[in-house]
Amino acid sequence: MSASYFFLLSDPNVQYVALGAMLLTGSSALMGTFALLSKKSLVGDAIAHAVLPGVCLGFILAGTKEPLWILAGAFLTGALSVYLIDFIVHNSHIKEDTAIGLVLSVMFGAGIVLLTAIQKTGNAAQSGLDQYLFGRAAAINRQDLLVFGTTSVLIMALVIVFFRSFTLLAFDRHFAHALGFNVKFIQFIQTTLIVLAVVIGIQAVGVVLMAAILITPAAAARYWCNSVKTMLWLSSAFGMISGLCGALISYAAPAMPTGPWIVVVASVIAFVSLLVAPEKGMLSRSLRQRRLQQTIAQENLLKTLYKLGEKNEDFLHERTAQEIMRNLKSARPQKLLRQLLKQGYVERNNNHWKLTEAGYLRAQRIVKIHRLWELYLTTYMNIAPDHVHDDAETIEHLLTPELEKELERQLGYPSTDPHQSQIPYRKT
């Protein structure tokens, strides 16, 4: 298997296709990042569909599949769709989503009308025109590569030049305007580049799925970073990986369409990202919740041990597990005790457990914050003393040392809480 893949990659045709697909998807993903950040990703979808009539018109005018004419036609109708959507939204009470759907479907319908009409003329030159629907990545040759390469370089160069303007435009239009940026001009350049990316991108995946290579890599990149620059790198990398994989898959299994595979690979990257990305991923968020839950349960147990010692001021006294359980609402106290043992907060002596010095200090801090917070609620927020307990139960696990100090300072290091319990401070 690996030998045959190696053989594939040494085939110049495969190299063209792989390289071409990577250039197309990489540069589309670059503009897709800005489309996504400006919350305009579905306008990209509209542009993609609206390109079809332009492709057909280009063909009709040129009489052959002359790439330049076709690209020009595609560019014009693609750009037209953006302005039509804008015009409809600004000159009627029609909302943006309806305008997008309307322009997208009607222009695509017009494209189908032209395409069918061309196909029925029997002009031999037209064969292959319908490849624009689902992409023609598998047919990329050396000449195409030159066109794609040039366009990609152009897009990249302009993204570098306009990086700051595009970012500001996506983030805060009004501020950009206030700073004296020519918002309309920047918007024009950005729209032009998005249309350009779509026009060359459709050669890889076709008009119907074009939205995916614009949005999906960018959406995936969003989960991994918080800076626009990193996002641009990542999304074009994701785009290129999808392009490469799509090209290889369709070469390994020639019946497989390239475009849809590019989209599926990009989608898988996105799904994996939204699941496993650190910080923003779903798994890491639910993991954080579980860890939080565990910490809360552990701290509650320490607190129980502390309170048992409060009566006779014998905080480091040994207690039986039964005694602890009687005073703690927890489904699995044994497991918690074992965890705390491992962390060095409790010690074990057969069936008896006691706080270590570190455990004692931690428990003391929790109890202190609990009681301080109760006092804060009653003094600063006029909340009745019998309503402050539940809130303090959660806040006691949360406060940072800075907030803890601030709380002590604002309350003036009081000695008792609203229920006349002692507030324990750490002896210095």
Added chain:
Amino acid sequence: MPIGYEDITILITGTLIAICCALTGSLLMLRRMALAGDAIAHAVLPGIVIAFLLSGSRSSPFMIAGAAAIGLFTTFSIEMLQKKARLQNDASIGLTFTFLFATGIILLSMLAGQVDLDQDCVLYGELAYVPLDVWITPSGTVMGPRALWVTAVLCLLLLALIIVARRPLLLTTFDPAYASAIGVSVPFYHYLLMGSVSVTTVVSFELVGAILVVALLIAPAATAYMLTDNFRMLLVLACLAGAVAVAAGYAMAATLDTSIAGSIATANGLLFMLAFIFSPQHGLLFRKKRKPVIH
């Protein structure tokens, strides 16, 4: 060109589809969910291919149910992506439907030869073949074109739904907060509508194709929205606009010898353009003169 039996069958079926789409599409538009409709229209493809493979026929209730399920799944996963994965709305829609549509196309090419369904059908639909696919009962009675029956039943069901549930549908669309304040289940009507959109899309899919369903859903609603300020009238006008577009599109396709579905979409666009420019209330020509009345 004389109008024959086949033309009439196609026109009636097309009109019925247009009415189904106009009814559900109007509600989608008013809920600002036009693009969710677009997404469902694309996303039902894998459902159709799989159901097709399993049941081996078109228009079977099995297929409609399967594809409707995937339509609801689409709605659900768009919402999950937003809520659980915190992806922005437009990207959630785009990611979901392109993935499902691409999967559908891949399934199609894997099963090429096993299913009687191809990419052309996906894009253009086969309205022209409606008269050819005849429903014959087991006892041998010829009942006429099957698609005609299916769309007629769907149309009646949707009309009944909209008449019976017009109040909750209107209220949950217009002011969901008030609706839930007086005890109406907003999610229930949301999923009811999305389910209807899915079924409508599936039934229309093989007749007009995936993308032109979107034109039938949204364009007539937008045209009607330009012409009236009344909810009931909006629904009526949208159905009317859809029907007119079907007739005009069919005539256009016959004259130019081109795709029927594409022509219907184009006719829908032209109708909208007329309404957009010449509507007495909201049209481009008269818009500037009208100012809100201030007392």
Added chain:
Amino acid sequence: MDYAIEIHDLTVAFDRKPVLWNIDAHLPAGKLIGILGPNGAGKSTLIKTIMGLIPAGSGYVKIFGQPLKEVRKRVSYVPQRETIDWDFPVSVMDVALMGRYAHTGMFGKLRRADRDIALDALRKVGMEAFANRQIGRLSGGQQQRTFLARALAQRADLYLMDEPFAGVDAATEKAVITLLREMTTQGKTVLVVHHNLQSARQYFDHLLLLNTRLVACGPAPEVFTPDNLRDTYGGNLTLLTDVANLMHQEQHPVRENKLQQE
């Protein structure tokens, strides 16, 4: 004393960030009650939570001594103006008739009497002449009156109104306040989210001062003191804000036992 609304230890959070902390309040029946507080104080959130539109993180609300579910018909709600799509194809009369849905149900017949009640409500707010007008073709004041008419048509006992005077002309404001006063004399309870300090004193019988926490709640003359107003408007409790932000950041639960949910 009869209470229209009892709020008990209510905490509400958005994405784990508390916007209302431990609210406890009893609101008397048959009064015109104002909710006052600066922007972001959680006034609208409070009303929406009372209406069950936002889930509570802790605590509960009782209306006329019962859970909301039991008394839905007796409660009416007027949403904030910005939340409405004013291009929506409905007329003034359509909106007023929606008030009757609470009684006829979603599928019951609208009788002639229901139309009369809706029309009567429109007459009360002076919108009878505009019954067939689309709601987008009204002035701000007329739009507000239309939604007031819907609430009136519901013939409820408790009215919750979210910023009814925002974007409304002085004449409408005066007319509406007179109408609300009249309603309270008939034993109805009206709860209004309000932001104008100047008029609050003369408009309301009872005041609830809010700034993410409850500052004061009671008869207007007692509550409307410089001290209370300073507590309400004189900036936030920075510690409270910090803790709220920390909860959002750490995705800390509002209550320990709420951890598994969501």
